Amino acid sequence: MKKTKLFTLLVCLISILSVSLIGCGTGGTNTGNTSDTTDNSERTSIKIGVPVPLTGGLANFGTGSPFIEELAAKAINDQGGIYIKELDKKLPVELIFMDTESSQTKASEAATKLVTENKVDMLVVRHTPDTVNPVSAVAERYGVPCLSMDAASDAWLASGKHVWSYHAFWKVDSIYKTFESIWEKAGLKGAKVGVVFPNDPDGTTFSPIFAKGFKKDGFGMVDPGFVTSGTNDYTSIIKDFKDKGVEIVTGVNITPDFATFWSQCQQLNFKPKMVTMGKALLFKSDTMALGVDNANGVTTEIWWTPDHPYVSSLTGQTGREITDLWTAATGTEWTQPMGYKYASIEVAIDILKRAASLDKETIRQAMDATDMTSLVGPIKFDDDNHCATPVVGGQWQKNANGELELKIVTNDGYPEIALTGTLQTSN
Incomplete structure (x- = not known):
């Protein structure tokens, strides 16, 4: 079994390296915000550049690439590709992956290379502001x-x-x-909340919004200030939480930082009634690494699961059917970002089909008119080029096999996403 998994991972790595090198060249720079005037008569594919964190601190978000994205591309390529009107023929979709190494700088460099050297027709990017924001900036700079x-x-x-x-x-x-819906369901409305927000794009964005919500809803907030990632001593923060009667702990930390904090909470016998963390508790492997008993009952947000009610617009497959293909190939379980990996290519294909063109302005106009339902839910952009997607409340619960399972325990605002568990609370 170990040899099979190793072989599969090596195949995935070779695939990643191969697609990363496709189309590399020394072409010039698009000056941006103009229609593409390139002679496309000899084109053999529609190129989509995909910067993705395959290594570094965000590597768990990269798990599933390029396998999941290629499933979506295969669905259209098996039909001959996408019809391009000006060429009067179909072209297959070619995905070109580049590792961002979980770095904002590297993400920008990867996107720039995809645009200026690989000459991609479109960029698709996911996985935290550290990856998305610099890539979006490159797209704006070059008009892609x-x-x-x-x-x-x-x-x-x-x-x-x-x-x-x-x-x-x-x-x-x-x-x-x-x-807040998790805490209210747990009978902790108005409790004192200890916050552990990191000094990064997520932390600085979350902090003021949560502070405003606490004030509106009557929660007390104990705020030690922003925490630097890599901090190895949370003793003073934990003691302050204990002294001030904190019953809820929340934040949006990367997993290694939360693991250090939570380990020291155990050492200092600090046992809040509810721990609700963004980002750190998204992945089963990370949560299990905290210790099954230590992590049993921790809560987090859920963006997507294979049991969400939405299906592929390309094939009609459910999320479960798609992730089962991943598990069969690798022997590993699904992760939440996989739904968005698939959906991003699925939506890109919908856009390119409606554009039926390689002209970048025509593609942009097709993006603006998007109105479809993807594997992660409805996609329709507003005047700010934004679309809100569903989020529900989850809890990691110990099952009969002694492993943790992520259960949907609140679904306020999204009743179509069925609950899969009942919220467990500590005494």
């Missing part, structure tokens, strides 16, 4: 259509007016409402 997902929308919207970039994901106020 860009579809982004899986990054808190507030940080993207705050980066300026977007003409060529379109974004689909939830806003932070939706996360606050989701967390």
Whole structure:
């Protein structure tokens, strides 16, 4: 079994490296915000550039690439590709992946290379503002259509007016409402909340929105100030939380930082009634690494699961059917970002089919007119080039096999997303 998994992972790595090198060249730079005047008569594919964090601190978000995206591309390529009117023929979709190494700088460099050297027709990017924002900036600079997902929308919207970039994901106020619904269901309305917000794009975006929500809803807030990622001593923060009667802990930290904080909470016998963390608790492998008993009952947001009610607009497959293909190929379980990996290519294909052109302005106009339902839900952009996607409340619960399962325990605002568990609370 180990040899099979190793072989599969090696195949995936080779695939990533191969598609990353496709189309590399020394072409000039598009000066931006103009229609593409390139002679496309010899074109053999429609090129979509996909910067993705395959290594570094965000590598878990990259899990599933390029396998999941290629499933979506295969659905249209098996039909001969997408019809391009000016060429009067169909062209297959070619995905070109580049590793951002979980770095804002590297993400910008990867996107620039995809635009200026690979000459992509469109960019597709996901996985936190650290990846999405710099890539969107490159798209605006060069006048290239860009579809982004899986990054808190507030940080993207705050980066300026977007003409060529379109974004689909939830806003932070939706996360606050989701967390608040968990706490209210747990009987903790008005409790004291200790916040551990990092000094990064997510933390600085979440903090003021949560503070406003706490004040409106009568929660007390204990705020030690922004925490630097990589901090290895949370003793003073934890003692302050204990002294001030904190019953809820929340934040939006990367997993290693939360793991350090939570370990020290155990050492200092600090046991809040509810822990609700964004980002850190998204992945089963990370949550299990905290210790099943230590992590049993922690809560988080859920963006997507294979059991969400939406299906592929390309094939009619459910999320479960799509992720089962991943599990069969790799022996590993699904992750939440996989739904957005598939949906991003699915939506890009819908846009390109309606555009029926390689002209970038025509593609941009087709993006603006998007109105469809994807694997992650309805996609229709507003005047800010933004679309809000669903988010519900989840809890990691220990099952009969001694493993943790992520259960949907609140679904306020999205009754079509069925609950899969009952919220468990500590005494």
